[in-house]
Amino acid sequence: MENSLLRSGEIAFFEPDIRGYIDKTARNVVEYMIGERLTLSAAESCTGGLIASAVTSVPGASKVFGCGVVSYSVDIKESLLGVPKEIIDRFGVVSAETARAMSERSRIISESDISVAVTGLCGPASPDDPAPVGTVYVSTSCRGGTEAENLKLYELGSFERNINRLLTAAFALEKVMERLKKGF
Numbered sequence: 001m002e003n004s005l006l007r008s009g010e011i012a013f014f015e016p017d018i019r020g021y022i023d024k025t026a027r028n029v030v031e032y033m034i035g036e037r038l039t040l041s042a043a044e045s046c047t048g049g050l051i052a053s054a055v056t057s058v059p060g061a062s063k064v065f066g067c068g069v070v071s072y073s074v075d076i077k078e079s080l081l082g083v084p085k086e087i088i089d090r091f092g093v094v095s096a097e098t099a100r101a102m103s104e105r106s107r108i109i110s111e112s113d114i115s116v117a118v119t120g121l122c123g124p125a126s127p128d129d130p131a132p133v134g135t136v137y138v139s140t141s142c143r144g145g146t147e148a149e150n151l152k153l154y155e156l157g158s159f160e161r162n163i164n165r166l167l168t169a170a171f172a173l174e175k176v177m178e179r180l181k182k183g184f
Contacts, residue, residue: 018166025173026054033064041067041110043102043117050169067110096148099137114142122164142184
C-alpha cells in the first residue's frame with residue numbers, strides 16, 4: 001500500500017491513534033460509498049469483527065454495509081463462507097489464497113460491490129505455524145477482480161496482539177478506499 005498513512009509514519013502506533021484513524025477511514029469509506037451507491041461486505045478472521053464494527057459505527061452505514069462474517073475457525077471458513085478445503089489444506093489458513101477466497105465468497109454471498117477479507121497471525125507466536133507474528137493477509141474483491149497482499153506487520157515493529165489487530169483493520173479499510181478510488 002504505497003499511499004498508506006500508517007506506513008508513512010504519519011500515524012503513531014498507539015492504540016488511541018490507530019482507533020482514531022480507523023474511525024476516520026471508515027467514515028471516508030462509508031461516505032464515498034453512499035455517494036457512489038456501492039455496497040460493502042467483510043469476512044474477518046484475526047480482526048474478529050473490528051472492520052464491521054468500525055463501518056457500522058458510521059451514521060448511514062446501513063446504506064452500504066450488507067454483511068460481516070467473523071470466520072475465526074477453519075470450519076466456518078469452509079462451511080459458511082465456502083472457502084474450498086483444498087485451498088486451506090494446500091496453502092494454510094493464513095495465506096493470500098485463503099484471504100482471496102474469503103473476500104470472493106463474501107462478495108458473492110452478500111451480493112456486494114466490494115468485499116474485504118483478513119486472515120493472519122496477530123500473536124502470540126504459535127509453534128504450529130512457522131510464519132512470524134504479523135503475517136496478515138488482506139484481500140479485496142470486486143467486479144474488476146480480487147487482490148491480496150501480505151501486510152508484513154512484523155516489518156513495522158514487534159507489536160502485541162491488540163495493536164496487530166487494530167493495524168490490520170486500519171490497513172484493510174485503507175485497501176478498500178484505495179480500490180474504490182482507482183475504480184473497480
